[in-house]
Amino acid sequence: MQQLSLLLASLPDGVLLGFVYGVAAMGLTLIWGVMDVINLSHGSIISLGMFGTFFIFVKMGINPYLGLIPVAILGLLLGIVIYFIAVHRIIDAPHLSSLLATFSVNMIIIGVATAAFTTSPYNVDFNMGTFDMGFTTILGTRLIAAIIAILVTGALYLFLYKTRPGKYVRAVTNNRAAAELMGVPSTQILALSFGIGTMLAAISGALIATFFPFSILSGAHYELKSFVIGVLGGLGNPVGALFGGLILGVLEAAVPAFMESSWVPVIEFGLFVVILLVRPKGLFGAKE
């Protein structure tokens, strides 16, 4: 009984966090799907998003949710720049090249940011009240973050399925050579996809910063979560990532009710490897 009440108390929080994690994973999995690149600079961009919130809210006093707009635009531009500097040349090279190229971008960002902000933790003191639901209370910041996460997913879906550039992105995902033959400007589309991927990472970072303390190194933690979520939802399937995030959030909330919370990562990463092995297209993907 005690476990049940514990579960009820932590589950809503897990669901809300899961949506936000989902946005981070969406960026990773979009890039993977479109260009077969595992973006190892993802974590550092999540961290930059966190610092975006810090500067916009703490230094400039602007509402962090309004601040998402400049964070998103900067994230998009940064992604396009990263694409042309580091990824474009090696887009057809073996995986090792793209892994190391994006990892070196990660090192560059972390290095510069460490010199600027040090690695000590930061905190954004931002409060949106709490909602009492009887068996548990929910922080307003997490509720709003989850709603924004769902809106972002919806916007991404509309972009991919209802607009022409979105159609191009899907075409390049499917078969780049064929898309080029049909006149799709593939370089621009690849750059745009990379930009959108990093934009989503920056947004999720900015949202996480409204309720968790962070440092320049915390992005790596969410990057690993993004890998797990991406695999759960199916690598290359951005909308599946939202559900993957949900599963991870629920798992993180549910496991501590039954065993010590230090077992959470064992289960997470164990599950991750198993799903990679048996369902590499993800839980919702087509069977091979």
Place this chain on the structure above:
Amino acid sequence: MKNWRKHLGVILPILVVVGLAIWPTLVDSISVREKAFTILKAVALASSLNILLGYTGYVSFGHIVFYGFGGYVGLYFLNEQGWSIWASLLIAGISAGLLAFLLGKAILRLRGGYFALATIGVNEAMKALINNLDIFGGPVGMTLNFKIYKTYGGAAEALNMAFYIMAGLALASVILSYLVRVSKFGLGLLAIRENEDAAEVMGVVAPDAKTWAYVLSAIIPGMVGMLFFFKNGNVEPHVAFPLHASIELLVMVMLGGQGTVLGPILGAFAYQGMRGYLVTSDFFKDIQLSVSGAILLIIVLFIPAGAVGWLRHRFAPLRRVLP
């Protein structure tokens, strides 16, 4: 030996390692010994990784899992069961190899990025698991009982001995790497790297060959881990399984030239040297990570074959002496 010319390629790598091993005695300095120890450790790990990464073409992002796991098992037997360091080293290597064998059976089916992701997952899962195991000390890890050093003639002597064992491991990894490179087995691995399906058609039993390459690349890292933790005197989960160290190894192999015997050695040298310089220089100290990142990016983009690969490509006669 009549056909010593055929084995010219292994002489330079061996000379480098032996040179590193006698360097501290020549200048009689502890700090040089520590420096040489770090480089030898990097040589041993990078050369081992090269068997999987360079020859077989599988990108293991979590190779440090063998270092951590072997090290943990070895230290456990040394510390808790009272085994000698030699027996512990052996069990460290065996357990790492066994782990690689079991893992290999499962995850080597995955290709490309999926394999790389799985190795990250394995490393993180193992770190979290060890964190929860009480026999390995859980989150606080294990501290070496310092009496053990006495068996080997006191702490100073024990550290000195650890240095020479490390040199031996580095030498072993280089020789192993060379033997694989020139063997028929190695040829099969190279074929897998170029095109796995075609290799299978030509008669390479890819799943077995890959698994053995994985095992061979895991044994020495396990022993290196054990030795390093012995020297350090303690081990903790987050010290034993650092994901970034895995990536540093990839960088070393990449710098020197993947798939060559000399490459990882050069890469280990260059990387450790560069890091040592950047961390201590006044100008680069704060942004050393960025500078390393930029250098890595330039290499990945413009010299993807690494230093040795580039030399082999440019100067054909060198191909005979730089396998």
